Amino acid sequence: MPLYAIDRGMSNPGLFFAVQATVMFFLRSYAGQLSDRFGRGAVLIPGLIMTSISLVLLSGASSLYVFLGVAVLYAAAMVSVQTSLMALIIDRVKPEMRGAAMGTYMSAMDAGIGSGAILWGFSRMYILTSFMPLLGIGLFLWINHRNKQKRLDNLELSH
Numbered sequence: 001m002p003l004y005a006i007d008r009g010m011s012n013p014g015l016f017f018a019v020q021a022t023v024m025f026f027l028r029s030y031a032g033q034l035s036d037r038f039g040r041g042a043v044l045i046p047g048l049i050m051t052s053i054s055l056v057l058l059s060g061a062s063s064l065y066v067f068l069g070v071a072v073l074y075a076a077a078m079v080s081v082q083t084s085l086m087a088l089i090i091d092r093v094k095p096e097m098r099g100a101a102m103g104t105y106m107s108a109m110d111a112g113i114g115s116g117a118i119l120w121g122f123s124r125m126y127i128l129t130s131f132m133p134l135l136g137i138g139l140f141l142w143i144n145h146r147n148k149q150k151r152l153d154n155l156e157l158s159h
Helices: 002-007 014-038 040-059 064-092 095-129 132-158
Strands: none
Touching: 014 040, 014 064, 040 064, 040 095, 040 132, 064 095
């Protein structure tokens, strides 16, 4: 990100991260409360959509104000996605498997962050990765539909 920002004319890419961290600090507990109150998907899906939009905007960013606006949007998106996914993992994994599940989640996130620029290069990375959150929405909806169908099938068998 810093090299990309400098290449696009942003003299101090640290501002992006300062804004992002500040927004994340103030929104993280609020996003967690929303996820508890309205459900994981109600926060996760808009967060994934915001992630996709922020990556598209970042791919074309060329001014300080656009970079900082993207930092705010991306921070809100990441807070929504991370808190909802972590809570979803806790909801769906047996207590004795939570540590392994959280480790797998964090490793997958690190692998995605670390491999993006290497595999796709800076100029294309943000626009290409903007499709990944949309894929995540499809996967989330498909798994939820499948799980609901299994619960209905089990309910019918028990009667």
